[in-house]
Amino acid sequence: MNEDTNQVPNTGANQEDNKNTETKKDFATPNIPAQLLKPYDPTEVEPRVQKQERESGFYNPDVCIKEGITKADAPVYSIILPPPNVTGTLHMGHALGFTTQDIIIRYKRMKGFRTLWIPGTDHAAIATQSMVEKNIQKTEGKSRHDLGREELLKRVGVFAQQSRDTIVSQLQTLGASIDWSREAFTLDEERNFAVRTVFKKMYDDGLIYKKNRVINWDPKGQTTISDDELVYEDRKAKFYTFKYNKDFPIAISTTRPETKLGDVAVAVNPEDARYKEFIGKEFSLDFCGAPITIKIVGDHEALMDFGTGAVGITPAHSMTDYQIAQRHNLPMIQVIDEKARMMVGGPEIIGKKVVEAREIVVEWLKANDLLISEEEIDQRISTAERTGGIIEPLPKLQWFVAVNKPFKLAHSGIKGIEAGAEVTLKEIMQKAVSGGQIEMLPDHFLKTYFNWIDNLNDWCISRQIWYGHRIPVWYKGAEVYCGIEAPTDTDSVGADDEAGESTDKWIQDEDTLDTWFSSGLWSFSTMGWPTKASDPQSDFAIYHPTDLLVTGHDIIFFWVARMILMTGYALGTIPFHKVLLTGMVRDMKGRKFSKTLGNGIDPIEIAHKFGMDAGRMSLIFGTAPGTDSKIDENKIKGYKHFANKIWNVTRFILTATEGLYETAHSGVGEDGTKINFTDADLALIEKRNEVFKSISTNIDNLKIHIAAEDLYNYTWKEFADIILEDSKEIFADVDNLEGGAIAKKKSRAKFLLETLGLIIKTLHPFMPHVTQEIWSLLPAELKTRELLMTEKWPTF
């Protein structure tokens, strides 16, 4: 530990500063620390304080216990950091969440809790791989297949590492008092073991299954994605109405004529008088060079008053049609491949991209006089969240998690679920929250959460990308093996090897898991589960479930729900007691921060310009949980002024109480008599204590934006503007005029010093750097420890 940082180095530079400020002779007294004579300079102070805090080891609760800062049997408080994606750098949106967590963590630590905050990063599978692929394509003109699985993974690994380093330094710049000794990564060996363990358990319980069905295919990313990874875009589209051929009795409509080469049926409403007579009939015909057989089926899904009232059914390329086809036992004919090219049809159409094929089919319809009408409509198309590719529904053999399948939950700490009872994953997600064990703030997001669960379908978890947790399943001919460890006699073929080679060795499934599968385990995979789960001294035994999750409301489905699912399933418990949802941070025009707009603000930039303390305050101040906020530099500037204000308040108090503070703080005057507070000061104390009591209460209730405001107002408007101004008169009073003058001064000096200490302590979670710096300059009598973060929180 570097104790020197609290001392004022007696360098030439400082002496020079003293000379420069000599005009202010009133303050150039030997007892006033030299750096106080200058305005507060966050760029010099903040990195130094961060280093000092970090090197003290007190971010780690084990060290706090060892050094006697925290009692071993103290109540526990734990938070896991929502791991940022290793796709780039943090912006002010992250900073809001992380600052919120740091405030709570510092508060709890000072209150004596055994406090743990675990950091980490997320490998973000598709997002990261596609970013690296794009870079390689741009700089080297190579695809991932040119590089091969091993080489690509190496490149992605390097990128992820750089990204992680940036994120770590950003978190440190933020002043996050997080325990770096416990840093985790969603794709490291320990987390991989947890993933394999849970996968195997789910597989054995029949909750993970492999099935051929229509999934969301991203032709750009060359992978499947889950329903939640779809992003909808509004576009104009042509809506064509036509007949398959001249003899076909019913006209249908579509925006995608090229898919009609894969049609197997036309669905009409069984009540529809126009078409009733045709139900059950079959027509074989040639459509654009592809022989197709269309069966007319009756299905209530077909709405009589929409379009022609008849729906062409393309089971292989539409989710809805797939479901209708299932009901009527219809075949599924794939006509579009993974590159979104036509697989069937005449020579003019086969091999063409869907968009070109669409034009060709329309031309063909026109040429054969089959097109009845063509109108422009608004349409929502699905695109892939990470690559922007237009989703092509395709039939594929994929892995799924069954959310509606009952299984026996061996252990249960979830209210409303008995141990050993039959439940579904959906029920776990519902009961963990509806039973009140998990609280959400603001609570109106509960409706969003439940609504999502009600409409939830089985979760497609396999991805055809290489960066991620490989599915722990091996094949040997027709045999399938799922295990935590690879079977012996495994052939370690890479993905590039041509499949289909018959071998007598086990070959692992090529696919990787959805990144949210591993994120879902984060609350316990970061704590030594499963290896050390049974050890009562393990983090898992001590700190799980965690107390609080602070995250953006945009990932309630992706992450919050998946954590509840995974924790409920694997442990029969909840991952956290409370969820605090933060809003989005936007620019002054209300736009989201984005790379393409170039409006993103890097927290490091803020630290350079205004100081991170100011940045932290500006994020918290006036921002209610769950509501979006706007931020601009003007606002941040205001809190830079605030930091400087406290700095000057400190200078004033130390100067004004010069010679008084020793006696004032000891509570005994020079003559040995006790210093009593004057009635006026007693009244100030009462009022002050009330303010600080309510600040604590507000932090306890996670209303940190209100606590920050109260603290700001008291410090500036009450303490500085009124009390300090009033004190000037008291201190200016000439001693010998009346006997009470000296007693009044001592009383006030004691009050000012105590209150300053109180402000600095209470403000510390919000503005850790400036408060630590001031703390180091306060007279020793005021403090019990050098590091403010380990001081006791003031209680009344």
Added chain:
RNA sequence: GGGCGAUUAGCUCAGUUGGUAGAGCAACUCAUUUACACUGAGAAGGUCAGGGGUUCGAGUCCCUUAUCGCCCACCA
């Protein structure tokens, strides 16, 4: 189509269980080397989106309308 949120000072937003409308920024008047110009004092600025209801009392609770924003959904 369903759900959620927002609407408060010129701008950006707070407003705990219902009890006299708040802050920052901007603008206005004054003070001028003061702990601090990264300043202080003062004044100004609001039918709390509109309408209805409950209540002794509503920015806050209920109903309704409007506008904006977000999320979800298989109208081909």
